[in-house]
Amino acid sequence: MNDIQPILDKVLEGGRISSDECRFLLESRDLAKIGAAADEIRRRKNPPDVVTYIIDRNINYTNVCNVVCTFCAFYRRPGKPDTYVHSIEEICKRIDETIALGGTGVLMQGGLHPDFDIEWYEDLLSTLHEKYPDFQLHCFSPPEIHNIHLISGLDYETILARLKKAGLNSMPGGGAEILDDEVRKRVSTKCTSQEWLDVMRAVHKVGLRSTATMMFGIGDDVGHRVGHLQKIRDLQDETGGFTAFIPWTFQRENTALGRKITEEPTGIDYLKMLAVSRLFLDNVQHIQASWLTQGLRLGQTALGFGADDMGSIMIEENVVSAAGANTDANEKELRYQIREAGYRPQQRDILYNYVDREVARSSVSAEVT
Numbered sequence: 602m603n604d605i606q607p608i609l610d611k612v613l614e615g616g617r618i619s620s621d622e623c624r625f626l627l628e629s630r631d632l633a634k635i636g637a638a639a640d641e642i643r644r645r646k647n648p649p650d651v652v653t654y655i656i657d658r659n660i661n662y663t664n665v666c667n668v669v670c671t672f673c674a675f676y677r678r679p680g681k682p683d684t685y686v687h688s689i690e691e692i693c694k695r696i697d698e699t700i701a702l703g704g705t706g707v708l709m710q711g712g713l714h715p716d717f718d719i720e721w722y723e724d725l726l727s728t729l730h731e732k733y734p735d736f737q738l739h740c741f742s743p744p745e746i747h748n749i750h751l752i753s754g755l756d757y758e759t760i761l762a763r764l765k766k767a768g769l770n771s772m773p774g775g776g777a778e779i780l781d782d783e784v785r786k787r788v789s790t791k792c793t794s795q796e797w798l799d800v801m802r803a804v805h806k807v808g809l810r811s812t813a814t815m816m817f818g819i820g821d822d823v824g825h826r827v828g829h830l831q832k833i834r835d836l837q838d839e840t841g842g843f844t845a846f847i848p849w850t851f852q853r854e855n856t857a858l859g860r861k862i863t864e865e866p867t868g869i870d871y872l873k874m875l876a877v878s879r880l881f882l883d884n885v886q887h888i889q890a891s892w893l894t895q896g897l898r899l900g901q902t903a904l905g906f907g908a909d910d911m912g913s914i915m916i917e918e919n920v921v922s923a924a925g926a927n928t929d930a931n932e933k934e935l936r937y938q939i940r941e942a943g944y945r946p947q948q949r950d951i952l953y954n955y956v957d958r959e960v961a962r963s964s965v966s967a968e969v970t
């Protein structure tokens with residue numbers, strides 16, 4: 602078989618494609634056809650004229666990290682002179698600034714600190730939740746939860762139930778990279794694929810929702826990427842807890858792995874991965890364009906390849922910017938890019954509920970149309 606059309610027809614008729622078919626699409630060079638099918642599915646699944654975005658802030662509460670990931674330019678080993686842990690006052694200052702800009706939440710993640718037990722995280726969340734009861738705390742990632750498990754001895758579900766009680770609203774899907782241990786072990790000493798999935802299962806079991814991510818281009822091949830998508834789809838069949846899927850490419854600058862890797866995924870690879878994700882993940886509602894890693898122009902292009910969401914205006918981001926992604930955007934610029942792609946920009950919160958606010962309305966009238 603060398604024609605992808607029967608596979609695309611199957612999806613367009615409401616069928617589910619197999620991992621072999623997914624692989625076939627990823628190996629195809631017919632990006633335009635794949636993109637058109639992904640765009641059609643995206644228009645059926647989400648309002649066709651709307652592209653959403655969120656105003657939030659990435660706060661990396663510490664750069665101290667107990668494990669080594671060769672693709673990471675952010676972490677510092679415990680005890681090194683340039684380590685930091687943000688105080689509550691520093692975090693509150695950043696949240697105040699985010700609220701002033703119309704933000705609805707914070708994405709807070711950090712390194713795997715060897716000394717922070719569950720009480721540290723509970724204190725952080727409960728202090729913030731008490732001070733900002735309506736502000737969404739979208740925090741931590743499966744490796745951080747696994748780290749708490751190693752320190753506290755508590756199981757994932759108990760940890761997540763306690764963090765939810767302390768104020769956690771949802772969890773970002775970071776730390777997935779490629780969910781294949783052969784690849785992971787080559788580049789990282791963090792949690793295994795199964796542990797990542799088990800944490801997410803527990804997140805959903807305690808009634809929280811999360812995103813799922815994929816970072817490709819770290820020595821993985823098409824088979825590894827297909828396997829990753831299959832694991833996400835299987836868990837979503839079981840729990841229904843993923844709000845969105847966000848693929849992006851490895852950012853190599855200042856990383857040990859970046860000095861070794863000779864071939865990086867191209868813009869075409871990114872768009873194809875995004876479009877195939879939309880086609881394969883028939884049970885995930887939102888696919889997010891990662892303009893932060895791909896640049897605003899490719900992020901905008903992604904809106905025609907299955908993405909219905911532009912992610913965050915990213916007031917502060919330290920992890921991927923440390924690895925070379927220095928794209929910056931404010932709300933007005935992001936809305937302009939969305940509008941120029943032919944959609945109506947719509948602010949949302951972390952759970953994809955629309956946010957209606959005066960500032961957003963007045964910025965619409967100020968936009969170039």
Ligand code: SF4
Pocket residue numbers: 666667668669670673674675676711712713744789791
């Ligand atoms: S990616 Fe996360 S877990 Fe890995 S070294 Fe960086 S901070 Fe630590």
